[in-house]
Amino acid sequence: MGFSVHEIRQDFPALAQSVHGKPLIYLDNAATTQRPVQVLEAIERYNHFANANPHRGVHYLGTEATRAYEQARERVARFINAGSRKEVIFTRNATEALNLVAFAFGLAQVKAGDEIVLCISEHHSNLVPWQQIARLTGAKLKYLYLDEEFCLTHKEIQAKITDTTKIVAIAQMSNVLGTIYPVREIAGWAHSQGAVVVVDAAQSIPHQVVDVQALDADFLVFSGHKIYGPMGIGVLYGREELLREMPPYQFGGDMIEYVEEESSTFAPLPQKFEAGTPNVEGAVGLAAALDYVESIGLKQIAEHERNLTAYALEELRKLRWVRVHGPLDMAQRGPVISFEIEGCHPHDVATILDTYGVAVRAGHHCAQPLMNYLKIPASSRVSFALYNTKEEVDVFLESILNVRKWLGYGS
């Protein structure tokens, strides 16, 4: 059973507005998603009736805040099928979660001569921290490169991930190409070589079931704001035995057990990695967002987004002056389409589309090594969410024709 996208849209106040006198068509969902009233109201309820510091106050509000925060953790654990709530650490975003893994795990475990393997399409958040670890430890970075279909081959995976690989850090879905990488297969091979696997699920989490145990991920990260939740809350999943051995990432209140003048002992998981007052309203909002997504069903969402993506790709391919960067095979991709319009700079494309109310992204998408690899300075990108409609895709496609006209091309 599908769902009624027109009913769903009633839940998203942001979508009901006009921009530049035109109905807003929000196609920048890979950057951030809009939030449903169910999320906004959950945050408001928490702020009205339960705001206090969790884990500290013994008074009523303190225990309410603790309950809300820890229930949100349980909610996340269920959503990604973590073995226990101790494996779920709240962070500010995916970037902070990746820095936590890099600096608490990587810095302690990686030695000179070890290799860290990344995919060439990594977002800077899953690339720059590893550059720093390589620089500090004397390890070497190695990249997985893509075939002509913008995918990874078995051959490439097996050639690059070897018994000198210590860490493989890879996005489950590229924020530029839309490629879905075979993370389960990569984890299986990496583990056979003795490497640890860090999965960046920032893009995949709103579009497919992410099961950390089925993926056999050692670490997995995502941000709340890309799955209809608020900004300022992210998640690090880590295998309990790895997290237990890792030193803390930040130090201060809430993450300690006993503190003496000269030394301290640290709290058990998950508090060991959550120094200071946490973002409880963010966690509450994220839990509400996960409830929302599950109430519709990830399979139904994926099917709806797949239809939009297949339609948009088919129509874009009819335009001889459009070049799509990403797989054409729907089995290999998610709902993110990067493209170039011949003779038009991506920033001009995004600016002109904006005048039609169509919000798209232009630039290097925080993936400069990929841009260099593709030999392009930038691209335009549309990305779909559960609330987008075929009619919106049609307006986007019509507006693209206008972009060429604006810039002086006959067709």
Ligand SMILES: Cc1ncc(COP(=O)(O)O)c(C=O)c1O
């Ligand atoms: C694949 C990928 N990883 C990581 C991030 C970083 O997410 P955040 O800025 O929420 O930390 C993004 C954001 O666009 C992303 O697309």
